[in-house]
Amino acid sequence: MLVLNKVTKTYDGEKKAVNQLSLEVAPGEIFGFIGPNGAGKTTTIKMITGLLPPTAGQILINGVDLATSPVAAKRNFTYVPDHPEIFSAIRGIDYLHFLADMYDVSAQTRRVRIEQYTQLFGIYDFLGEIIQSYSHGMKQKLVICGALLPEAPLFILDEPLVGLDPLAAKHLKEIMGKRCAAGGTVFFSSHLLTIVEQICDRIAVINQGELIACDRPERIKNGSNHSLEEIFLELTKDA
Amino acid sequence: MRKFFVLVKFELMDFFSKYQSGSGWGTGRRGKGLVILTLLLLMIPFTQMSIGVYHRFYGLGRPELAVAFMILLTFLLTTLTAIPLIYSLFLYRNDFQYLSALPIPESYLGMAKLSIVWLYLAGINLVLWLPVSILTGLDLGWIDRGLITGFLIGILTPFPPLIFSTLAVLALTLVGVKGRRKNLISTFFGFALLGLVLGTQLFLTSESGVGLIALTEGWSRYYPPTAWMVRLISGSRANIIPLMGLTVGCYWGLQTGAGRLYRIALHQAETNSAPRSFSLFEQPKSKYRQLLRRNLLIIGKQPVFLMNTLLTLVVPGLILLAGFLAGDFTPENLAEGQNQLTLVWVGLASAPALLVNLSVTAITREGKAFWETKVLPVTTWDNLRSRIGTTILINLTASMVMLILALLCFPLTISSVISGLFFVVMLTVFLAHSDLVLNIYRPFLNWSHPAAAIKNNLNVILSLASRPLLTVIPVLTVFCLPGASLSAILFYSGLLLFLLTLLVRKFLQTVMVEKFDQIGG
Numbered sequence: 001m002l003v004l005n006k007v008t009k010t011y012d013g014e015k016k017a018v019n020q021l022s023l024e025v026a027p028g029e030i031f032g033f034i035g036p037n038g039a040g041k042t043t044t045i046k047m048i049t050g051l052l053p054p055t056a057g058q059i060l061i062n063g064v065d066l067a068t069s070p071v072a073a074k075r076n077f078t079y080v081p082d083h084p085e086i087f088s089a090i091r092g093i094d095y096l097h098f099l100a101d102m103y104d105v106s107a108q109t110r111r112v113r114i115e116q117y118t119q120l121f122g123i124y125d126f127l128g129e130i131i132q133s134y135s136h137g138m139k140q141k142l143v144i145c146g147a148l149l150p151e152a153p154l155f156i157l158d159e160p161l162v163g164l165d166p167l168a169a170k171h172l173k174e175i176m177g178k179r180c181a182a183g184g185t186v187f188f189s190s191h192l193l194t195i196v197e198q199i200c201d202r203i204a205v206i207n208q209g210e211l212i213a214c215d216r217p218e219r220i221k222n223g224s225n226h227s228l229e230e231i232f233l234e235l236t237k238d239a
Numbered sequence: 240m241r242k243f244f245v246l247v248k249f250e251l252m253d254f255f256s257k258y259q260s261g262s263g264w265g266t267g268r269r270g271k272g273l274v275i276l277t278l279l280l281l282m283i284p285f286t287q288m289s290i291g292v293y294h295r296f297y298g299l300g301r302p303e304l305a306v307a308f309m310i311l312l313t314f315l316l317t318t319l320t321a322i323p324l325i326y327s328l329f330l331y332r333n334d335f336q337y338l339s340a341l342p343i344p345e346s347y348l349g350m351a352k353l354s355i356v357w358l359y360l361a362g363i364n365l366v367l368w369l370p371v372s373i374l375t376g377l378d379l380g381w382i383d384r385g386l387i388t389g390f391l392i393g394i395l396t397p398f399p400p401l402i403f404s405t406l407a408v409l410a411l412t413l414v415g416v417k418g419r420r421k422n423l424i425s426t427f428f429g430f431a432l433l434g435l436v437l438g439t440q441l442f443l444t445s446e447s448g449v450g451l452i453a454l455t456e457g458w459s460r461y462y463p464p465t466a467w468m469v470r471l472i473s474g475s476r477a478n479i480i481p482l483m484g485l486t487v488g489c490y491w492g493l494q495t496g497a498g499r500l501y502r503i504a505l506h507q508a509e510t511n512s513a514p515r516s517f518s519l520f521e522q523p524k525s526k527y528r529q530l531l532r533r534n535l536l537i538i539g540k541q542p543v544f545l546m547n548t549l550l551t552l553v554v555p556g557l558i559l560l561a562g563f564l565a566g567d568f569t570p571e572n573l574a575e576g577q578n579q580l581t582l583v584w585v586g587l588a589s590a591p592a593l594l595v596n597l598s599v600t601a602i603t604r605e606g607k608a609f610w611e612t613k614v615l616p617v618t619t620w621d622n623l624r625s626r627i628g629t630t631i632l633i634n635l636t637a638s639m640v641m642l643i644l645a646l647l648c649f650p651l652t653i654s655s656v657i658s659g660l661f662f663v664v665m666l667t668v669f670l671a672h673s674d675l676v677l678n679i680y681r682p683f684l685n686w687s688h689p690a691a692a693i694k695n696n697l698n699v700i701l702s703l704a705s706r707p708l709l710t711v712i713p714v715l716t717v718f719c720l721p722g723a724s725l726s727a728i729l730f731y732s733g734l735l736l737f738l739l740t741l742l743v744r745k746f747l748q749t750v751m752v753e754k755f756d757q758i759g760g
Contacts, residue, residue, distance in 0.1 A: 046759065049614045053756050074616035085607035087533065089540030093517040101529045102615045111519045128515030 001027045001076075001154055001185040002048065007057030009043050009209075017043040019209040021057070025187055025202075027153070028180050032200035033189040036236050040209040041189045042082065045158050048187070049079045062153055075103070077154035078147035082162065082189075084139035088131035092123065092142050095131060096149060103150030110149065117145040120171050137163045144172060155179060157188040161195065173199055197228040207236045242343055246351040253334070254355050282366050288436075289370040291443060299448045302378050303469050308455045309371045310392075310465045314400050315435055316367070317360040321404035322411075323428040324359060328352045329504045330412070339505060349497025353401065360397035368393045375472055388472050395482055398489035399464060405496040412503050425542055426549060433550070437557060526617050530625035533612075535632070537604050538597070543689035544604060548595060552637045555590035559644060578725045581655040584645035585662060585729065591637035592667040593709075598674035599702040601626035602682045602758070603692045609684050609758070619752045623675065630671035638663050658726035658733070665736035666709075672743040674702050679751050682758045712736060 002025040009018040018040040025031045035041050046052040048059055050070055059066040062076040086095065093114070100110040118124040121141040123134075131139060140163045147155065155176070161169050176186045176199065190196050196203060197217050205213040205220070212235055213220050221231055289309065296305035329352060338348050372389025443451070459465040464485060471478040524532070538544045562583075602609065612622050642660065645651060677698050686692045693699060716731045717723070723731070 050756075051610055051613050052759055071616045071618055074614065079614045081610060083607075086611055087537060087605070087608040090536060091517060093519070097521045098529055098533065099615075101524050102526055102617065104523075107520060107523055110521075114519055128517035 001025050001029075001062055002031075002187060003058075003060040004044075004048070005058040005060070007044070007047060007054045007059060009040075009047060009052065010055040016209050018047070018054075018206075021206070021209070021211050023204050023211060023214055025185055027185055028183055029201045030176055030180050030186045030199055031188070032196040032203040033187065033206065034191070034193065034196055034203060034232060035189075035206035039206045039236070041206055042158060043209075044206065045079075045156060045187075045189060049077070049156060050074060076152055077156050078103070078150055078152045080140075080143050080147045080155075080157040080160050082159040084136070084143045084163075086131065086139065086143060088134075088139070090131060091128055092118075092131055092134070093127040095142060096127070096146055099146045099149055103152070105150055113149050113151070114145070117148050118142075120175075121145060121168050137165060137168070140164060141168055148175065151184075153184055155184060155186045155188075157186070159190055160188055161190060161192055193227075193229045193232055203228075205232065205235055212236070243347050243351060246343060246347060247354045250328075250351050250355050251358070254328075285363075285366045286370050288440065289367050290374065293371045293374045295443050295451070297374075297378070299452060301452055302375055303473060304452060304455050305371050306375055306469045306472050307459045307465045309367060310396065310468055311455070311458050311462060312435075312439060313364050313367050313396060314462060316432070317363055317397055317400040318404050318407070319428055319432045319435060320363060321356050321360060321401055322407055323425050324356050325353070325404055325408045325500070326424050328355060329408070329500045330507055332504075335501070335504050335508050345501050346494050346498045349499075349501035350494060352500075353405065353493055353497050356404075357397050357401055360401060361394050364396055365390070365393040368396075372472060391479075392468050392471070392482075395486050396464070396468070398486045398493075402489045402492045402496065405493060405500065409496060409499060409503070426546060429546055429550070430553070433553075437561075441561060527621060527625055527628075530612065530617065530622065531628050531632070534601070534626055534629035538629070538633070541604075541689050544693060547693055548597065548633065551595045552591055552633075554594060555587040555637070555641050556644065558590070559587055559641070559648070563648070577652055577655055580649045580651060581659055581725055581729070584642070584649060584651065584655075585659040587645065588638040588641040588659065588663045589666055590641070591634040592663070592670050593706055594703075595634055595637070596670065596674050596699060596702040597630040597633060598627060598671045599678050599698045600693050600696060601630065601675055602678045602755075603684065603686070603696060603698070604689075606684055606686055606689075606692065609682075613758075619755055620748055623679075623747060623752065623755060627671045627675060630674070631667055634667045634671070635664065638667060654726045658729040662729040662733040662736070665733040665740065669736045669740045669743065672740055672747060676743065676747065676751055677702055679747075679754050679758070684758075712739075 002023075004021055004023050007018060007021045008016065010016050021040075021044060033041055033044070043052065047054045048061075048066075050066055050073070053067070059073075061073040064073040064076065066073040090098075096114050096118075097110070099105075100114075105113070114127075115124065118127060121144065123138055123141050123145065126134065126138060131142065134142065140160075144157075144160065147157075160172060164172065173195070176188075180186055180201075200217060202214065202216055203220060204211060217228055221228065226234075292308055292312075293302065293305040296302050296308065329349075335348075341348075369386070369389045372392070373386055376386060376389070459469075464482065467478040467482050471482065538548055605612075642656070642663075646656070681698050683692070683696060683698070712735050713728060713732045716728050716735065720727060720731060
């Protein structure tokens with residue numbers, strides 16, 4: 001579903017934020033992407049979503065090259081950023097209709113899905129309000145609902161659980177699981193290692209722009225009794 | 240009473256900190272200095288207007304009417320200023336929820352907010368009033384009396400407009416003008432204020448002396464404080480009594496009004512938390528239409544962007560109005576020739592494209608929400624095209640209004656309209672493209688206040704500074720086609736602009752698309 005082939009991002013021709021990063025995420029996987037602050041997680045996600053072009057390397061989404069066919073590639077994923085900074089002078093419902101039009105979601109389908117997801121996250125009653133009046137958590141929920149709306153094969157989330165209440169976080173984790181069970185793929189970054197360990201099929205650890213581990217959680221732990229947090233700290237101790 | 244003054248101080252600090260951050264110059268010492276400097280600079284034209292009024296009436300042999308005229312003018316000015324300010328302080332602040340928890344009477348809370356309005360109006364009054372008052376005092380040989388009376392009147396006269404504005408706001412809220420109509424209110428009263436200032440300037444320069452005196456005397460009869468204040472400044476101290484009586488009456492009325500406004504504000508805060516209805520069903524729209532709508536809404540829903548755009552768009556209309564009132568567009572002048580008329584209307588219709596350089600901030604306006612459209616399944620060119628389309632739509636709408644006004648005002652020929660329109664359309668399309676190139680080179684997305692995005696933006700200045708270069712196009716056409724008619728020059732200049740647009744469009748589609756993709760989200 002997602003292939004990164006020797007992806008590199010260099011700033012000012014010198015500083016390598018991401019260096020020769022290669023990984024593959026298979027359909028049906030929940031893939032955790034972890035690393036310390038400044039490791040290159042957000043830069044990598046920005047490259048995958050087309051927000052930043054890579055300096056070198058190739059990104060394939062559902063077999064489509066993001067560089068050569070960006071529109072076709074972007075139809076295959078939706079994205080939830082770490083900060084819900086969205087155009088907020090419109091109503092929540094207008095934001096969702098805007099996204100539905102962008103991903104060609106039919107009038108009938110969007111009606112069902114908007115109701116389903118916004119009811120689940122408890123923001124249905126506020127869809128008539130201007131987004132500016134939403135709290136941080138409500139904005140985050142709206143962005144998540146917007147990203148769920150097209151039901152694209154790949155769901156990319158950057159720190160999705162920050163700002164969510166425990167119930168919404170539980171719902172999101174359940175949705176991620178259901179998506180993958182139905183053949184979809186979830187790629188997400190997080191600092192909450194217990195959750196990553198709990199729900200991810202595979203994990204990639206990035207440090208100083210380079211991939212230092214990529215495997216199933218139990219294999220990364222290599223049979224030890226240490227928690228993923230301890231292993232992570234050991235792996236990234238030079239950071 | 241101590242609590243009341245603490246509350247007023249708190250409200251004052253809150254008001255000016257918002258004003259300062261709203262200016263886009265930051266909240267530091269430099270920002271404060273720039274705000275004070277701006278306010279001082281703003282005083283200059285108002286003081287000049289005040290002195291101008293005095294000299295106009297002195298020239299007519301009726302200097303005392305300068306006082307009457309200024310009283311009427313300040314009444315209208317301060318009323319138009321106070322209404323949106325009261326709306327803003329009472330109905331668009333979220334501070335009532337914590338203010339209502341304080342152990343302070345309701346009327347204190349309302350009066351503390353109205354005190355801010357009074358201070359603001361007193362400031363305007365003093366700037367407008369003192370010059371006339373001092374000059375009248377000098378004329379009568381009572382400089383000290385002129386100064387003291389002027390100061391006294393300056394601080395007392397805001398009371399009638401303040402109670403009038405409070406009643407107006409109460410009446411407007413009763414008929415439903417509240418809730419989400421902040422933009423509408425600020426835009427309407429902003430334009431009314433601008434119209435009043437410009438109208439006064441034009442009225443003073445164009446109206447005949449007899450008409451000006453008759454109008455001032457006539458209007459003064461409808462507002463009795465005018466007569467009291469004119470007599471007071473002329474030496475009749477007894478007139479302070481009705482003025483003081485009116486002030487006490489106004490103060491009492493304001494206390495009642497402030498309590499009522501406070502309850503309306505609280506009620507609105509409660510109703511705001513109730514869910515508003517919406518429709519889950521919406522007919523799908525095309526991607527381009529949605530992007531265009533989004534770009535239009537970014538301007539329309541942000542008061543700073545909206546006011547800046549509308550005020551600039553209205554400039555050509557005001558030039559036309561001023562031309563008429565100043566007598567430049569009299570029947571004698573209109574008869575001077577079709578060429579002159581064509582140049583006037585083409586100039587006015589080109590003004591939106593030349594002055595309202597929306598494309599140069601098309602990316603900047605998005606700020607931190609810029610990432611949204613970049614991750615969507617739309618081509619970069621469609622993304623850019625929708626921004627160009629937004630500029631063309633807004634500017635051409637304004638140009639079409641100017642064309643209609645020109646057709647109503649001037650006897651234009653068909654060839655003048657067609658060639659002129661072609662030139663205006665091509666100029667608008669060209670500038671919508673070329674300005675975007677500048678914004679892609681200098682995107683500037685990390686602004687903290689909308690004013691910083693459009694006012695303190697070097698792109699806007701660079702774009703406006705480059706406008707004189709456009710004169711090369713008609714000059715080149717004249718050079719290539721010596722002896723050609725004005726219609727032909729306009730047509731071929733338009734054609735040249737069309738060819739330049741094709742070049743810039745190609746540049747955008749190739750080089751700039753890649754550059755745009757490099758802009759981080």
